[in-house]
Amino acid sequence: MAPPKPEDSSLSPERPSSRDRDSSERGKKRARTQSMPPPELPKLVAEQHVPIPTNDKDTQRLIVVLCNATLETYKASHGTGRGPGAREDKYNLLNSDDHIGVMRKMGRDISEARPDITHQCLLTLLDSPINxxxxxxxxxxxxxxxxIRVSPTVRIPRTFKRFAGLMVQLLHRHQIRSTSSQEKLIEVIKNPIxxxxxPNCRKVTxxxxxxxxxxxxxxxxxxxxxxxxxxxxAMAKGNDDFADHIKDDSIAISxxxxxxxxxxxKFCHAAEDIWNIF
Structure with missing residues (x-):
């Protein structure tokens, strides 16, 4: 039987130990890495380019009127008088989740406190391509x-809690202005609608x-x-005759x-398809 051949050192070089690697790496400066900036968050609010001026009565448009919206405030706590350090009265926006007890004391149904319906509609409308x-x-x-008139460029809060605070401010001050300009983003205006x-507008219920x-x-x-x-x-339940006195037509869509x-x-998508808005 032939004796075993000696290992060829050129084919299997001796690997440095971990201690040797650590000592060699200590003497070298590590290359600095530059982290990439985080990606920009998507713009989830409506930012239209050229809003229709309030005095423009000729441009074809879609107008949505949210009727019977349950936007109502109540005094949650009293202030502490006037002078330095005094606190003002605190108001909340009535809603069926947080104020069931308050509604019962008033003898009212909780369906009369659904501002979340208005909030959902505004998010849908302001996010739409037609807007x-x-x-x-x-x-x-x-x-x-x-x-209330809502500017197409307003950034409505996406959380209901912040939206409720905004509506309380609107109902007491009658307007919300932009922080960067004097533009009225939401304002209370005179009736009738x-x-x-x-003038060239078909009113539909x-x-x-x-x-x-x-x-x-x-x-x-x-x-x-x-x-x-x-x-x-924009209410939980009730009759649909709120605009019968001014309507030109009444339809069902489903x-x-x-x-x-x-x-x-459904109205936003249909108008976008017909008016070639993508």
Missing amino acids: KAGKLQIYIQTSKNVL TDHLP LSFDSEIVRVSDYIGGLNKGESIAVFVG QFNLSASVACS
């Missing part, structure tokens, strides 16, 4: 008959008792240059019971 294209106007008619609609139509077909049937104002109920936010989105 960013400058073809959308938004109004709110509260259950207390307060008329018809004074703020363009939604009703289960009407014939179901495809929204895109309905908007496609508008006259040339004719705008459309749709009145959407065989199912839709939320106010979905109804708003």
